[in-house]
Amino acid sequence: MASDIEEPQVVLITGCSTGLGRCIAEEALARGMRVIATARRLSTIEDLRDKGARTFTLDVNDKPEVLQSFAVDSINAFGQVDILINNAGWLLGGAIEENTPEEIQSQFNTNFFSVISITNAFMPHFRSRRTGTIVNISSQGSYLALSGAGIYCASKAALDCLTEAWSNELAPFNIRAVSVILGAFRTSVASSNSKAPTKTIEGYDFAHDFHKRFQERSGHELGDPVKGAKKILDLVTMKTEKPLPVRFALGDDAVYLSKQHLEQRISELDEWKSYGMDTNVEG
Numbered sequence: 001m002a003s004d005i006e007e008p009q010v011v012l013i014t015g016c017s018t019g020l021g022r023c024i025a026e027e028a029l030a031r032g033m034r035v036i037a038t039a040r041r042l043s044t045i046e047d048l049r050d051k052g053a054r055t056f057t058l059d060v061n062d063k064p065e066v067l068q069s070f071a072v073d074s075i076n077a078f079g080q081v082d083i084l085i086n087n088a089g090w091l092l093g094g095a096i097e098e099n100t101p102e103e104i105q106s107q108f109n110t111n112f113f114s115v116i117s118i119t120n121a122f123m124p125h126f127r128s129r130r131t132g133t134i135v136n137i138s139s140q141g142s143y144l145a146l147s148g149a150g151i152y153c154a155s156k157a158a159l160d161c162l163t164e165a166w167s168n169e170l171a172p173f174n175i176r177a178v179s180v181i182l183g184a185f186r187t188s189v190a191s192s193n194s195k196a197p198t199k200t201i202e203g204y205d206f207a208h209d210f211h212k213r214f215q216e217r218s219g220h221e222l223g224d225p226v227k228g229a230k231k232i233l234d235l236v237t238m239k240t241e242k243p244l245p246v247r248f249a250l251g252d253d254a255v256y257l258s259k260q261h262l263e264q265r266i267s268e269l270d271e272w273k274s275y276g277m278d279t280n281v282e283g
Contacts, residue, residue, distance in 0.1 A: 015088030019187030094197030148210025183251020185223030
C-alpha cells in the first residue's frame with residue numbers, strides 16, 4: 001500500500017560556501033528539507049554535509065555536457081529536485097569603459113550564461129514531472145544601473161528578463177520562475193566576491209567612489225542574510241494558488257528603491273509619450 005506521507009521537498013543551491021547560499025542551505029536543513037549544496041571546493045561545505053546535506057563540487061561555468069552530468073547525479077541523490085536556486089555570482093566594479101572584454105565576458109558567464117546552462121540541464125526533469133521552481137538571485141542593481149557596477153547591473157537585468165521569459169513559457173508545464181531582487185545584505189559579495197577593474201581611467205570619480213564605498217561598507221549592510229534566506233524559502237514553499245511574483249524585491253532598501261525606480265520610469269514614459277506615439281501606418 002502506497003504511503004500518504006508527503007516527502008520533504010528537495011532544494012538545490014549553487015554557491016553555498018558563504019553568504020546567502022549557505023544561509024539558504026542551513027535554513028532548508030533546519031526545516032527538514034532535503035538539501036543539495038554545491039561549491040567549487042567541497043572543503044568549504046563539509047559542515048553542511050555533516051548536517052545532512054548532499055554535497056557536490058560545481059563550477060557553474062563548466063561546459064554544458066559537464067553540467068548535464070552534474071544534473072543527473074544531483075537528481076539521483078534523492079530521486080528528484082523540486083527547487084533550483086541559482087545563487088552563485090560575483091560583482092565586477094569600475095566604469096564600463098574600464099572593464100576589459102575578458103572581464104565583461106567573465107561577469108556575464110557567471111551571472112547570466114551559467115544560469116541558462118544549469119537550469120536547462122534540469123529542465124527535462126522538471127518538464128517530465130510537470131513541476132518545479134526556479135529561483136534566480138538577482139540584485140536591486142538591475143533596476144538602479146549603478147555607476148561603478150554597470151556591467152554587473154546589466155548582467156542582473158538580463159537575468160531578470162530571462163526569468164520573466166521562463167515564467168511565461170514554462171507556465172504550461174506548471175514550472176515557476178522568480179527573480180529575487182536582492183538588496184544590500186551582509187554577505188561576502190563586497191569583501192571577496194567583487195573585483196576592481198584591472199585598469200583605471202582618470203575622471204570616473206563617481207564610479208571609483210562607488211566601488212570603494214561598496215567594499216568599505218562590507219559587514220555593515222542593513223540586510224541579515226539569515227532573515228533573507230527564511231523569506232526566500234517562505235515564498236517558494238507557501239501553500240497558495242497565487243502565482244509567484246516574477247520579480248520579488250527582498251530587503252527594505254530593495255523594496256523602497258525598486259518602487260522609486262519604477263515610479264520614475266512611469267513618470268518619464270508619461271512625460272514623453274506624445275513623442276513616441278502616432279507612428280502607425282496610415283489607414
